[in-house]
Amino acid sequence: MFDVFSNFSSGIIPMEAYLLLSLVMFFAGIYGFISRKSLLMILISIELILNAADINFVVFNRYLYAGHMEGFFFALFTIAVSACETAVAIAIVINIYRNLHNVNVDSLHELHEPESEQ
Amino acid sequence: MAQQIIFYILAIVISVFSIMAVSSKRLIRSATYLLFVLLATAGLYILLGYYYLFAVQTAVYAGGIMILFIFAILLTQKPGDKIAPEPMRQRLLAIALSVIGLAFTAHIIMHNINRVYTLMDTQITTKHIGMTLMGTEKFQYLLPFELISVLLLACIVGGIMIARRR
């Protein structure tokens, strides 16, 4: 682990520096996903996790297979997919808010609409 | 040297704002911190030489997705709302899991990388990306591209269907 700091002065950014950085981002996302109760917070956590994964793809592609572009495109498509996912998820969140007037996961015991609004 | 300084600035920004984003009491602040993280990530892509990805990350993530988040937050929260704090026990468990997982995974990474990888100087032009994306040969990605376009369409329809008032 000390390599990271020894390389600090040598002018090269080592691969593991990127990996550790994405790791921090990933576990921050995990922490948020597990501990937070707001649906929007959970979504933000998921974005962090996805972003960490993107970084890993790109870094591996760049460092290990510089001539290829698989990791690059994977990151590209992941961004597109996460955009879709976020759009739908936020539509759901808004729908939930409309029915329950809050966005807590704890209050999501019943998936159908409340009787009073039917 | 300049690259290193930039990298460590970005690294500090990402680490700090990631943690702040998931632990903030106010949603709008969380979203803002997330925006910083995403932009810093885009900066990492520049460092790696992937300019196109930088553009996509900035436009789609920092632009599109963040706008969605902010709209959602504005629609569901009143100004100045604070999220009720989660139970301490749950938070401690989550912190424990994250720290153990981080240590474990970091150990594996450090233990298994035993040589220094250096960046090879390659240029990826936008034209090349465009050709790769539109081709049907090996290592070309027309099919996933089309799939993504269909997925986007489905997600537009789905988003409207779910969110519209009945």
Place this chain on the structure above:
Amino acid sequence: MQYTLLILILPLLSFVILGLVDSKWKAQVAGTLGTAILVTVTLLSYYTAWEYFSTANITGSYQRIIAFETEWVRFTDYLHINLGILLDPISVMMLVVISTVSLMVHIYSLGYMHGEKGFERYYAFLSLFTFSMLGLVVATNIFQMYIFWELVGASSYLLIGFYYTKPEAVAASKKAFIVTRFADLGFLIGILVLSYYTKTFDFGILTSGNASVFASTTGVTYMGISVMSWAMGLIFVGGAGKSAMFPLHIWLPDAMEGPTPVSALIHAATMVVAGVYLVARLFPVYYVYSPEVLHGVAYLGAITSLFAAIIACVQTDIKRVLAFSTISQIGFMMVGLGVSGMGGHHGLGYMASMFHLTTHAMFKALLFLGAGSIIHAVHSNEMSLMGGLRKHMPITHISFLIACLAIAGIPPFSGFFSKDEILAATFEFSPYLGAAMSFIAGLTAFYMFRLYYGIFWGVEHKHAHTPHESPLAMALPLIFLATVTVFAGFIPFGEFVTNDGAPYEIELNMLVAGISVGVALVFILLATILYRKESKIPTQLATTFAGLHAAASHRFYIDEVYLFITKKIVFNLVSTPIAWFDRHVIDATMDGFASITQRISVLIKGLQSGDVQNYAYIILMGALVIAGLVIYF
């Protein structure tokens, strides 16, 4: 002669149709359909008989014809179960008897069961029974016979329990089924032992006289008795159960709870003689390989016959009297088979037994149908509620009298001829047994005329409404069967049915005939004196021989013995401990599994919270632990 297959298929079809439509059709339509199908079956049977007896006798004896055969299940190279149709003199004879009686009962039931609830069901069951019984007699192998044997038992169960709202009928049907089922266990074991050694089920091979089939049984003994005796004895146990031989007879009197036409068809004419038919079918095997069992059959038949005749003398329920009379007459048939030899004059007993089976089927069906007619008029089975009915019911009276004379053995009625042949064969076998059987024949005459006088003569009982003659549908079968009873004795039966297939001319043994007719007349006279008019003598006799009378009235306490054995011994000493074991050990083990599972699930059900974050936490923790274990250990 493949058309004989229709004889089996048509009643089955009738059963299926009537069973499916249930009460969707009008009752009369269903009854008419069942009867019409049976008319066809009867005509086919008659045609089969005519064709068989006119063409099968080529070489001086009747050949067996396999009209149809198909392999059903094959176990090994030797052992396979076939289904087919076997035509030989006795099966053709049985076809005629069964279809005739069944047709009469079908027609009779149109009147007797008129307006009953479940009329269609009744006809469906009758069709099922007819199908099973016909399948039984034409069986080409012993296993097919066993299959239809059980079907017959099942349809008998269904018909006895026809009035399923009556507790007595339900109890009687269960009793009949359990007792015969118990006997069938012996039958099945017998079949398995026999086929294990002979490597075949086929009647043709078993009765061919080919000694090599039985080669593997020589010298094999079990508990000091040869294995063939075991096999044939056990098979006879099955026959004894169906034919109500002592001590397995207890179900038959109770079976009278069923509708009276059913009693006439199943419990008098056809099913109960299945045991006799079984012995006759395997007669060559019995005769050659287990003569001691055959003699046992004769003595058991005689004992049963005497025993049932004594009981019949004191019963007051007319159907019970007839039931015991049936048991007694089946005893006669068994004696006839038991004393028979092989071929020619020695085979007289066999021929006589089959002859008696035929004539008995006719006149006993007539008696039961007559009894049904009386019950229909009086609405009771009790003899004490009858009396003086001869004026009100002339047709029933005359036909009943003919049947009584026939069963008593008075010439020229059919019973005389067949019973006389049995007595003649018995005298040749053993004079003592012959004398005993003659005495039983006398007893038969006595109790039948006691019954006759009790019903039709004596003091007229006051009825709610005057008894009247039965409708045409019921009178016609009575007239038909009475006619048959009068003339059947003149059929040259020996020309058709003998145990070696060769025709045999019956000659009347004048001495035996004289004795039996004399005895019968004496006993009829006795019955006339005692019961023609009301007299005090029967009561006095009953008080003089109080012990005997009470014992006979209670059927010699055989039912009580059964109850004692089952309730006190089997239930208390065997069933109760087993039930305890079942409840406290086996059930408890199973309950233990259930409650342990339940407790564990209560413990862990908190994990299934529906909380996605909780799940994610557990999944990630699990993944970390597993990865850690894999990497560090």
